[in-house]
Amino acid sequence: MSEEFYKVAEMNDLNEGKLYPIEVDGEPICLVKLEDGVYAFTDNxxxxxxxxxxGEFDGCAITCPWHLARFDVRTGKVLRGPARQDLYTYTVKIEGESIYVGLPPLEE
Ligand code: FES
Structure with a gap:
């Protein structure tokens, strides 16, 4: 099964480099617009x-407010511990001015 896409915002709603917490089908997700596109990653x-x-956002890296782990928001990769596991990143589709986030299919 493929991902299910949900419309979450319009391009004009987002300021570049600002973090937007949203909830999609009960999932806490953080959205951010960068120069080269819009990225979505788990907000946990x-x-x-x-x-x-x-957390603090700088360029393409988010720093967790609790124990200062850092992640690249484009790939989810851990840049600094204590976190060891990469962040889940969601597929983002832009159609016209509308932004859609894809949720993975539910496991059977
Ligand atoms: S909860 Fe994010 S670094 Fe500990």
Missing amino acids: CTHISGPLNQ
Whole structure:
């Protein structure tokens, strides 16, 4: 099964470099617009679920507000511990001015 896409915002709603916490079908997701596109990643730090949207964002890296783990928001990769697991990143589709986020299919 393929991902299910949900419309989450319009391009004009987002300021570049600002973090937007949203909820899609019960999933906490953080959206950010960068120069080269829009990225969506889980809003729960993979360490012990710190709220990443409250962290500091710099270029393309988010720093968790709780214990300062850092992740690349484009790939989800851990840049600095204590987190060890990469962030889940969601597929983003832009059609016209509308932004859609794809949720993975539910496991059977
Ligand atoms: S919860 Fe994010 S670094 Fe600990």
